[in-house]
Amino acid sequence: MARPAFSGFNAAMFITLAKNLKSAPLQIADDPxxxxxxxxxxxxxxxxxxxxxxxxxxxxxSCPSRRANPKNVQLHDTLDQARATGFRPCRRCSPDGPSLEAGNAAMVAAACRRIEQSEEEPSLAELADAAGRSTGYFHRIFKAVTGLTPKDYAAAHRAAKVRQGLEDGASVTTAIYDAGFNSSGRFYEKSTGMLGMTPTRYRAGGADEEIRFAVGETSLGAILVASSQKGVASTLLGDDPDALVRDLQDRFPRARLI
Structure with missing residues (x-):
């Protein structure tokens, strides 16, 4: 029986194709x-x-689906290349949208802005509802992203507003009320812990205080946390860690920074 003819192909080309197909799974498995x-x-x-x-x-x-056999997998450098396969986007990992990490960071950033812009501290339920998440899930993700609970973040924000008022030359009383405290008594109950020192020493640039600080990274950017033996003196966020250190030095020119 005569063998069928294959237009444009020869035996050598079929051998090469077979070798490539055979080696493909190994290439995928060896790819970092x-x-x-x-x-x-x-x-x-x-x-x-x-x-x-x-x-x-x-x-x-990061797709959580069951791991595929590498011989059935193709890698793509861009999303357009993946779409060009004609396949549909996975429903479990939603590859066309932002990553889960990026989505969580955006959700938390929006919640932080809501806290900062509210005259009264929003409740956990209100924040979670605005984000479209359960209170348990929202609380867990917020703390994972910021290192703080929503309540602690709100307290830190109020303290930051008091600090800013004092740094701008406002009286202690004015700074307290501008930060959203309903009474000076509520503030003085926690003032040393909130400022890391007395309001008077804070206004004096941390006079005679010893302040320790550390710089780290979060999904929202660089973070600097400075504290005395009495409490947190400053929490700063930004893109440049060195700029945060300079900011701290400007805020406490009369303190010993460690």
Missing amino acids: RWARIVARDKSADGAFWYSVATTGVYCRP
Whole structure:
């Protein structure tokens, strides 16, 4: 029986194609990106995408779906490349939208602005409702992103407003009421812990105080936390850690910074 003819192909080309197909799973498995898929590495989201031929979907690296066989996986450097496969976006990891980490950071940032702009401290239920999340989930994510509970963040914001008022030259009484405290008595109950020192020493640039500080990173940017033996003296957020340190020095020129 005569063998069928294949226009445009020869035996050598078929052998090469077969070798490529055979080696493809090994290439995927050896690609460093595959290890990040296996680990469901959230930090890889947005760096690349992958598609799975057997399910007809494309995913982000952190997708929680059952791990695919590497021989059915194709890696993509861009979202457009993933879409070009003709597959649909995975419903579990929503690769077309922002990553879960980015979405949570945006949710928390919006809640922080709500706290800062409210005359009265919003309740946990109000914040969670505005974010469209349960109170338990919202509380957990807020603390994971900021390192503080919503209530602690609100207290820190009020304290920051008092600090700003004192730094701007306002009287202690004016700074207290402008920060949203209903009475000076409520403020003085917590003033040393909130400012890290007495209001008078704070206005004097931290005179005779010893302040320890540390700089770290959060999903909202760089953060500097400074405290005395009496409490937190300053919490600063920004993009540049060095700028935060300079800011702290300007705020407490008469303190010993460690």
